[in-house]
Amino acid sequence: MRVRFAPSPTGALHIGGARTALYNWLLARGAGGALLLRIEDTDRERSTPENVEQILDSLRWLGLDWDEGPFFQGERAERHREQIAALVRDGHAYEDEGAVRLRVPEDGATVVADVIRGEVRFEHAAIQDFVIARSDGSPLYNLAVAVDDLDMSITHVVRGEDHLSNTPRQVMVLRALGAEPPLYAHLPLLHGPDGKKLSKRHGAASVEDLRDAGYLPEAVRNYLALLGWGYDETTTFFTTAELVERFSLDRVSRAPAVFDEPKLRWMNGRYLRELDEQELARRLEQRLGRDGLRAPVRIAREKLQTLADFWPLAAFLVERQPFDEDAWGRIMGEGDAEREAAERLARARSALAGVDPFDEQPVEQTLRGLVEELGVKPKAVFQPIRLAISGSSISPGIFESVALLGREETLERIDAALARVREG
RNA sequence: GCCGCCAUCGUCCAGGGGACUAGGACGCCGCCCUCUCACGGCGGAAACCGGGGUUCGAAUCCCCGUGGCGGUACCA
Numbered sequence: 001m002r003v004r005f006a007p008s009p010t011g012a013l014h015i016g017g018a019r020t021a022l023y024n025w026l027l028a029r030g031a032g033g034a035l036l037l038r039i040e041d042t043d044r045e046r047s048t049p050e051n052v053e054q055i056l057d058s059l060r061w062l063g064l065d066w067d068e069g070p071f072f073q074g075e076r077a078e079r080h081r082e083q084i085a086a087l088v089r090d091g092h093a094y095e096d097e098g099a100v101r102l103r104v105p106e107d108g109a110t111v112v113a114d115v116i117r118g119e120v121r122f123e124h125a126a127i128q129d130f131v132i133a134r135s136d137g138s139p140l141y142n143l144a145v146a147v148d149d150l151d152m153s154i155t156h157v158v159r160g161e162d163h164l165s166n167t168p169r170q171v172m173v174l175r176a177l178g179a180e181p182p183l184y185a186h187l188p189l190l191h192g193p194d195g196k197k198l199s200k201r202h203g204a205a206s207v208e209d210l211r212d213a214g215y216l217p218e219a220v221r222n223y224l225a226l227l228g229w230g231y232d233e234t235t236t237f238f239t240t241a242e243l244v245e246r247f248s249l250d251r252v253s254r255a256p257a258v259f260d261e262p263k264l265r266w267m268n269g270r271y272l273r274e275l276d277e278q279e280l281a282r283r284l285e286q287r288l289g290r291d292g293l294r295a296p297v298r299i300a301r302e303k304l305q306t307l308a309d310f311w312p313l314a315a316f317l318v319e320r321q322p323f324d325e326d327a328w329g330r331i332m333g334e335g336d337a338e339r340e341a342a343e344r345l346a347r348a349r350s351a352l353a354g355v356d357p358f359d360e361q362p363v364e365q366t367l368r369g370l371v372e373e374l375g376v377k378p379k380a381v382f383q384p385i386r387l388a389i390s391g392s393s394i395s396p397g398i399f400e401s402v403a404l405l406g407r408e409e410t411l412e413r414i415d416a417a418l419a420r421v422r423e424g
Numbered sequence: 425g426c427c428g429c430c431a432u433c434g435u436c437c438a439g440g441g442g443a444c445u446a447g448g449a450c451g452c453c454g455c456c457c458u459c460u461c462a463c464g465g466c467g468g469a470a471a472c473c474g475g476g477g478u479u480c481g482a483a484u485c486c487c488c489g490u491g492g493c494g495g496u497a498c499c500a
Contacts (some may be wrong), residue, residue, distance in 0.1 A: 008500050040500065073500095099498050117429070126427050126496090134498040141500050165428055165495035188430075189493070197493090223436095226449090230437040234448045253437080256493065260435050263450040273463080303462045313461085331460095367459090382459035394461045 001033035002155045005066070006040040006145075009051045012206035013058035015198060015259055016160060016190040019224045023187065024158050025064045026225070026247040036152065037069035042080070042144045047072055058207035063217050063240070071152075073144050080139035083147050083177065084132060092176035098135030102143075102172060104128065110168040115156075115185040115249045122168040130169055142166060146173035154182050158249070161186040161256075185249045188228055188256045198259050214287075214308030215264060219271040223264045227257045237270070269305035277301065284310050290318070299400040316390040317404055320413065323420070327393035331383045332421070342421040344374065345384040349414045358407045364399040388417035 005024040007017055028035035037059075041047045052070065059066075084100055087093040093102045104127045112120045132143035139147075149157060149170075164186045171181045192202035204210050210220055218240065225243050226236070229252050238246070272280065281297040287307055296317040297310070304310055315321055332341045351370050355362050367385075371378050382398045389410060395401055402410050 010500085042500080046500090097498090101498095120428070122427075128496090131498050136498085138498085140498070145500090160494095161429065162494055163500095166500090168428095186429080191493085193435080195492070226436065228436090230448095232448090233438040236437085236449055255430055257437090258435055260450070263436065266450055269463085305462090371459090378459050386460060390460095392460090395459095396461090398459050 001031040003028045006038045009047045029244045034067040037066040038071045100133035101129040112167045142169045146170045158185045214306030219268040299396040321391035323391045360403040388414045
């Protein structure tokens with residue numbers, strides 16, 4: 001089995017393209033065959049180093065490798081011209097105002113064998129003699145693709161459904177060249193939540209967007225595999241090895257799918273929590289360009305769905321944060337309420353000052369003791385502390401956070417909050 | 425216009441003549457857990473596009489309609 005992924009080098013790798021790449025990769029790996037990469041671009045102007053590198057980067061990030069390539073279609077122009085000349089010589093094509101057209105028979109039909117859709121029949125009467133070379137002699141897509149697939153001995157062409165209507169033309173070129181076409185599989189398209197073609201308006205639209213949004217490549221692989229394919233009634237999580245083993249084209253659905261980011265977020269959170277602490281810290285440190293995040297990761301990880309969620313939640317553990325005014329208003333209140341909250345905070349300060357060792361357990365014991373002593377609800381004591389140390393109403397567990405900050409830092413931050421109350 | 429593809433909960437995927445009172449997941453709602461936010465647990469609402477046919481029996485097969493999408497370039 002020889003399979004190719006053939007992106008157009010127009011820049012970012014679209015999510016739909018990423019799924020096509022994944023399916024090709026799973027197929028190649030599952031069969032122990034080769035995946036080859038061809039940059040589909042008869043007009044080599046578009047294959048700028050930046051555009052190509054962007055695509056390769058996205059594929060690498062996804063963990064999809066290739067055995068051969070990338071090949072550039074633009075570099076094969078001589079071979080394409082050769083075959084165009086051969087088609088004219090053999091009477092399969094003719095010149096028309098400088099351009100070269102392939103002869104399409106008046107009668108009959110070309111049947112495309114599609115693994116996903118069955119046999120799709122295209123009547124010749126509805127297809128014009130189509131152009132395979134421009135007046136300047138340069139080859140057109142439908143010619144170039146057919147010649148390349150043939151020369152590269154491609155056995156399976158897996159691509160988006162938008163190519164289905166072009167396929168009979170490619171099959172006709174192949175037959176005119178005396179070759180049998182490969183097996184085709186046209187994947188359903190991917191849409192945004194509004195049913196329209198997926199675009200930046202919908203949020204993430206490219207692999208780059210997904211990386212920036214803090215998704216893990218292993219989660220993206222799992223999610224993408226399930227957009228248009230299902231293994232059985234209940235299985236949702238697949239290791240990549242399982243995908244390689246179980247993926248098959250005959251279970252790919254025919255209907256378009258909607259890219260649903262909330263489900264990816266959920267799945268990403270599951271993958272995030274399965275990562276061991278050290279590995280998660282490593283990825284976050286790399287992403288944020290910082291060191292020493294191991295401890296914050298330990299206490300914040302259960303609340304994360306994406307890597308991007310970490311810093312807003314845990315930055316206060318590394319550096320002091322300004323107070324969130326809304327949170328202050330909600331937690332401290334005004335007037336008497338604020339004075340009472342401040343009083344509880346002051347009591348917490350005194351209690352914490354005497355905790356030794358300043359570890360999670362003793363901190364919890366002390367603060368719960370204070371709650372009992374004051375006869376108030378736990379949050380009446382804990383929320384002002386949370387606000388004082390984090391500046392926010394949301395944080396990892398209060399005991400872990402306080403213990404991690406240490407006595408000195410915790411007391412300083414509480415003092416700063418109390419000073420703010422005094423100063424109005 | 426013409427050609428082609430498609431149609432099960434809001435979304436993704438199962439089910440492909442009887443096991444369907446249609447299954448799982450996300451999301452949503454409720455309850456539990458709880459120091460916030462999450463996580464986790466339990467429960468709930470939620471779908472076979474419409475009409476004809478075939479059949480003892482249709483979500484499943486066929487036809488028509490409707491709707492969505494794609495193509496119809498000297499683009500890829």
